[in-house]
Amino acid sequence: MTDSVPKRQRPLSPHLQIYKPQMTSVLSIFHRITGYAMSIGIFAVVWMLVAAATGEAAYGTFLEYAGSKIGMLILFGWSVALFYHMSNGIRHLFWDVGYLFKLKNAIRAGYVVLTLTVLMTAGFWALIWPDVSPLITE
């Protein structure tokens, strides 16, 4: 067996702040952040479904909180995270099968992801706004 413990301390790579933010690295960390944020947001899904199963009053309370200004802000943030994670996830699936590895293409796909995120978020809210806006409470 070879001894994998280094004989002497080798220099470590510089800290993350040293590097210039790039399309590839920034989009990568945002994939994690949006995924983690949505995992925490699963609380809202559990709340919605359990409240609906519990009864009309419990569901009413959920709608009240969801329709509050903070609730709407969280839901909007959640939709951005979802559309971003979804678009960038497709970019990841392309990488998994061996496409978009040329740096130029990886960066181009990054711009496509960002454009899709904006378009899908805007389209989604434009479609649901007539249904949702009457429920917004102070």
Add this chain to the structure above:
Amino acid sequence: MKLKWQDDGLKGPLARAKGLGSAGEGSEHWFMQRVTAISNLILMIWLLSSVVTNIAGADHAEFTAWLSMPINAILMILSVISIFYHAALGCQVIAEDYIHNEALKFIKLIGIKLFFFGAAVACIFSILKIAFGG
């Protein structure tokens, strides 16, 4: 501190070859994350279009009427399983990458599994209760 991937002489060549990394398992995790990514994508297209056409702005009676239709209840249960599984796998990777204390990481990894399993059971039970006319 001794790190898990450092060779302590006890781990045989087979364990190393199987790629048993910091989580103590092989490539199933990576593969299932892709499987659930694709199922999430399909189910999200259905769920988002349902939000637009039915769920957004629905009151209790409208929402439960929609969810009690078999096709919607089935797809919703599948969505919960697929999404929560994918989320648990993602949170596991994040914990493995950023928590360097072995004890804390172990507790966090167990907590993730218990949380998502519990949340999934709560959601699936609620869907079934509504679907069976609760």
